[in-house]
Amino acid sequence: MSWEPVYRLIKKIPQGRVTTYGELAKKLRLRGGARAVGYAMAACPSGKGIPWHRVVGAGGRLLIPEPHGSLQRRLLESEGVRMDFGRIDMNAYGWKQRAKRKRARQSKLARRR
Numbered sequence: 001m002s003w004e005p006v007y008r009l010i011k012k013i014p015q016g017r018v019t020t021y022g023e024l025a026k027k028l029r030l031r032g033g034a035r036a037v038g039y040a041m042a043a044c045p046s047g048k049g050i051p052w053h054r055v056v057g058a059g060g061r062l063l064i065p066e067p068h069g070s071l072q073r074r075l076l077e078s079e080g081v082r083m084d085f086g087r088i089d090m091n092a093y094g095w096k097q098r099a100k101r102k103r104a105r106q107s108k109l110a111r112r113r
Helices: 004-011 021-028 033-042 068-078 100-112
Strands: none
Touching: 004 021, 004 033, 021 033
């Protein structure tokens, strides 16, 4: 299985925003859910511009063990993401990708008018 769809979606996460493993799995309809995204993240190639640090656990928890966990924290803080007691406020910093279907449908309706 190729992890390219996972990496493409991760590249769309804007700076200063985060999403969860589960949200990515839901968007991509991956078998194995959040665990499958975790496997993709473990195999994430370096030097490809994939902002791996913007993917966190449920509830905004940082799940990556040290020494990469502290690197993830520093990278997120450099983007303005604040953490309280080791958690990120997902209401403030969570990223939800808009559904493409709505935009496509809205543009079709606009063309008809």
